[in-house]
Amino acid sequence: MFTSKSEQQTKDIANDFAKTLKGGEVIELVGDLGTGKTVFVRGIAQAFGSDARVKSPTFTIMNEYPVKAQQVKKVIHIDLYRFNDASQLSALELDEVMTADSVVCIEWPDIFGQSPFHPTHRIKIDHVDEETREIEIESLS
């Protein structure tokens, strides 16, 4: 369990976590609105050398960020919050995007009930106060 006192600290925690990743991971991020799930994904992408600004994929559901790490070639960011058609989940062609050289990050994975994904990690972020967050990193594999 980590305690973060700022957005930057959350990014730093994500950065350290990203150093343990080798590609092929599927990371679920759970926590209330505005807890810092997107900030965490941004920290992961930056750890792999992405200079693109990670934004919530509001209209697209899925954004893909090319990164410059040795084994990891892309960070895929999925946000199901505004995805209102569970029957379209298969249209994401998750099997195709989840390759051995990608790290997939999924916000709101269980918005339709049970998560249809097979995560390797789960990040839980709790809002403590305005700037304080508790971050739990669970390895499932």
Ligand SMILES: Nc1ncnc2c1ncn2[C@@H]1O[C@H](COP(=O)(O)OP(=O)(O)OP(=O)(O)O)[C@@H](O)[C@H]1O
């Ligand atoms: N310790 C902290 N860690 C992360 N973000 C923080 C922290 N303290 C304050 N913040 C602020 O909280 C907000 C987190 O926003 P972010 O978009 O990452 O949340 P989110 O969990 O992705 O929400 P949503 O479910 O709406 O996508 C940002 O405005 C950020 O500056």
Ligand SMILES: [Mg+2]
């Ligand atoms: Mg978000």
